[in-house]
Amino acid sequence: MNWMQRMMMGRYGGDQMGIGILILSMVINFVPFWPARIVSILLLAWAVFRMFSRNIARRRMENEKFLRVWYPVKNFFVRLFKRRPDAKTHKHFRCPKCRQELRVPRGKGKIVITCPKCGTKMTKRT
Ligand SMILES: [Zn+2]
Structure with a gap:
């Protein structure tokens, strides 16, 4: 040692x-x-x-x-x-209810996103 x-x-x-x-x-x-x-x-x-x-x-x-x-x-x-x-092709949001991260394609205008984890719906511009 x-x-x-x-x-x-x-x-x-x-x-x-x-x-x-x-x-x-x-x-x-x-x-x-x-x-x-x-x-x-x-x-x-x-x-x-x-x-x-x-x-x-x-x-x-x-x-x-x-x-x-x-x-x-x-x-x-x-x-x-x-x-x-x-980042160029997708936009990221966070579910307001369960904080799950959501990824949606860009350039689709205003769309309704449904959270796959808790089912919360939100309207976002992509
Ligand atoms: Zn959620």
Whole structure:
């Protein structure tokens, strides 16, 4: 076992939240306003503290909370990106009742869309 492995024994290590804090720290570091530098260093210190923490249960809980916030944000952007290839031929709506995403072809004028999930009807211009 090398010294690095020995040092990390019983410690938490990295997780998604740690990576998130590191990225945030790097981004804030580029803000041309001096208090940002301090915030950046504090975030970096926090990320390092979490990595070397021995309170693994607590760090795991933090990461779970972080993921609960992060996944919806990530999915929002993934969805935006995924939508682009057919943006010219199709239009997207969200069912007002059940939030189901609906895709309809463009250029059909005003049409009545029926949600396949809950049957709600809505009139939209495509
Ligand atoms: Zn619906």
